[in-house]
Amino acid sequence: MGKNILIVDDEPDMCWVVSQIIQTQGLNVVTAYTGEDACFKLSKGNFSVVFLDAKLPDMDGLDVARRIHTMVNERPRVVLVSGYHYRDDPIVRNAQEEGIICCFLAKPFSNEELIGILISLSC
Amino acid sequence: MSENPIKNSFQIQYEMLLNAIPSSVLMVDRKLQILSVNENFLIKSQRSKDTTVGRPLADVFPLVILQSTNIEESIRNVFHSGIAVKGQKMTYRAPGVPLRIYYYSILPIQSDQIILIMEDVTEQFRLSEEVRRVERHLASVVESASDIVLSTDIDGRILTWNSAAEKLSGLPTQDVYGRYFFDFCDANQKQMVEQIFQRMKTSNAAHTTEFNLLTPSNSGTILISWVFSPMKDDYSKTVGTVVVGRDLAERRKLELQLRQSQKLTALGVMAGGIAHEIRNPLAICSSAAQFLQENQISDDFQKECAKKIQTNIQKASAIIENLLRFARSSLDTEMIEVDLISVLKETIDLVTNQAKVQKIKIHLSLQRNSIVVSGVPGLLQQVFMNIFLNAINAMPTGGVLSVTVNTVEDRVIVRVIDTGVGIPAGELDKIFDPFHTSSPVGQGTGLGLSICYSIIRQHLGSIQAESRLGQGAAIIVTLPLL
Structure with missing residues (x-):
């Protein structure tokens, strides 16, 4: 694969946790603390998956997902990671139906859950 | 034909005078025979001169009057002692005429006669009865009132003290008089x-205020709302003060319940932000604990995981503590020295989560790092919590919430400004009314700002709003500095 994984969360410890889990799978990790920073990094880099927090200080996680959806080539798949939404939250379901996110990971999660998602996305 | 024209003229004048006065005048001899009467007596008793003059008193006055007043005996006594009897009361009802009340005097004169003068005081008597009746009525109004009603002299010495005052204070009138x-x-x-x-x-x-009244019987105090009014005499000169007081215990109890229920509404609004903010540290702890369960991890990584767990447990705990501090029943309503800046910072901490969720930036701009006011910390926090949450609700698509604190002379002014939808001009003077809400049915109680208003008033401050529709709103809270 060789592609990077982008982690977007305004909480540095959260980024640390997700990075640690992903790195065990031998994947490269880039982190962004704001929506703006995430969009900038997405435009420069080549990412296969984005782990995206739903609530960022400058914009809504789903707005970042929508921007990703408009990217022309090599669109990364988006995993929404949130403590604000719940699993069968209509907002989450709609976003999945629209195709702007591919799955949802509720905080707190087990490390296996996250690894499972990575495997299912065949990273 | 008269022997002496001058004497005759005097006699005529005296007779005219006697007939003109509104009193009845009778001359009576020792045998209690009427020698002469004036016109007024004849009119009042509906008698003619022929049936009166030369007759005994007993023929002219009704038996019932003679018996009740014992006037014959009184006249005999005056003849005997030569001492006048003055100002006796007599009620007299001539046939077909309403009851009349007289004051009579028996005056001894020369030539073995007395003068009986009867003055009709029916009208005066009726008026003084009326005055007494009104006085009695007013007294019973004051006595029946459940509010304290008291009056003082110009220096504040108690003159009257009604039953409610006795009951509430436990002090009888004689203990407080003077x-x-x-x-x-x-x-x-x-x-x-x-x-x-x-x-x-x-x-x-009038002057309105609230302060505690001592209740020495149970060595406590009760909070009373007072109205002081100057008492003026007929010449508009202030002669004392009327003080009316109402026991606030019952009202305070209701206010407390209202504040508490409103607080629960605010907690509901904050729930989303709080969930997000607590799940972050939980997720971090959870993952770090899972790392620790793995084999073959380095000592450094183990330490790092433990540290992350500890830090994030503290973070979650701090959020919960703030929440508890806000939610706990504010039974404590004692005014103490409060640092307003700490109250504002703590409250901002509580709403930060909700603000973040709605992409709202909070700016706090301070002149000083500490501003001390007299207040109830929990209540002041509730005020600012309500104002902040209103501002946040007014910015559903994000914005800026600015809080500025300035001191001017003896006051501190807190301005909370949002960049939200604003308040329509017509609603600006209604926003502090109870049950006024711009939220959809079921989403706002409409009590938040009216509770703010009552709390700020209790702190002797003021609260007002400025806004233009579509250009945000500012809520301005002014409190006296300590």
Whole structure:
């Protein structure tokens, strides 16, 4: 694969946790603390998956997902990671139906859950 | 034909005079025979001169009057002692005429005669009865009132003290009469009350305030809402003060319940932000704990995981503590020295989560790092919590919430400005009314700002709003500095 994984969360410890889990799978990790920073990094880099927090200080996680959806080539798949939404939250379901996110990971999660998602996305 | 024209002319004049006066005048001899009467008596008793003059008193006055007044005996006594009898009362009803009331006097004169003068006081009597009736009515109004009603002289010494005052204070009237009213106030409020009495001397306006009244019987105090009014005499000169007081215990209890239920509504609004903010540290702890369960991890990584767990447990705990502090029943309503800046910072911490969720930036701009006011910390926090949450609700698509704190002379002014939808001009003066809400049905109680208003008033401050529709709103809270 060789592609990077982008982690977007305004909480540095959260980024640390997700990075640690992903790195065990031998994947490269880039982190962004704001929506703006995430969009900038997405435009420069080549990412296969984005782990995206739903609530960022400058914009809504789903707005970042929508921007990703408009990217022309090599669109990364988006995993929404949130403590604000719940699993069968209509907002989450709609976003999945629209195709702007591919799955949802509720905080707190087990490390296996996250690894499972990575495997299912065949990273 | 008269022998002496001058004497005759005097006699005529005297007779005219006697007939003109509105009193009845009778001359009576020792045998209690009527020698002469004036016109007024004949009119009032509906008798003619022929059936009166030369007749005994007993033929002219009804038996019932003679018996009840014992007037014959009185006249005999005057003949005997030569001492006049004055100002006796007689009620007299001539046939077909309403009851009349007389004051009569029996005066001894020369030539073995007495004068019986009867003055009709029916009207005066009726008026004084009326005055007494009105007085009795007013007294029973004051006595029946469940509010304290008391009056003082110009210096504040108690003159009257109604039953409600006796009941609420436990002090009978005789214990307070003539004593300064402010002697029955809380020691630290005495001076303030004394000043109100000073002001009453020159003021025409009533003064409204709240302070504690001592209840020596249970060595406690009760909070009363007072209205002081200057009492004026007929010449508009201030002669004292009327003080009316209402026991606030019942109202305070209701206010407390209202505040508590409103607080729960605010907690509901914050729930989303809080969930997000607590799940972050939980997720971090959870993952770090899972790392620790793995084999073959380095000592450094193990330490790092433990540290992350500890830090994030503290973070979650701090959020919960803030929440508890806000939610706990504010039974404690004692005014203490409060740092307003700490209250504002703590409250901002509580709403930060919700603001973040709605992409709202919070700016706090301070002149000083500490501003001390007299207040109830929990209540002040509730006020700012309500104002902040209103501002946040007004910015559903994000914005800026600015809080500025300035001190001007003896006041501190807190301005909370949002960049939200604003308040329509027509609603600006209604927003502090109970149950006024711009939220959809079921989403706002409409009590938040009215509770803010009552709390700020209790802190002797003021609260007002400025806004233009579509250009955000500013809520301005002014409190006296300590």
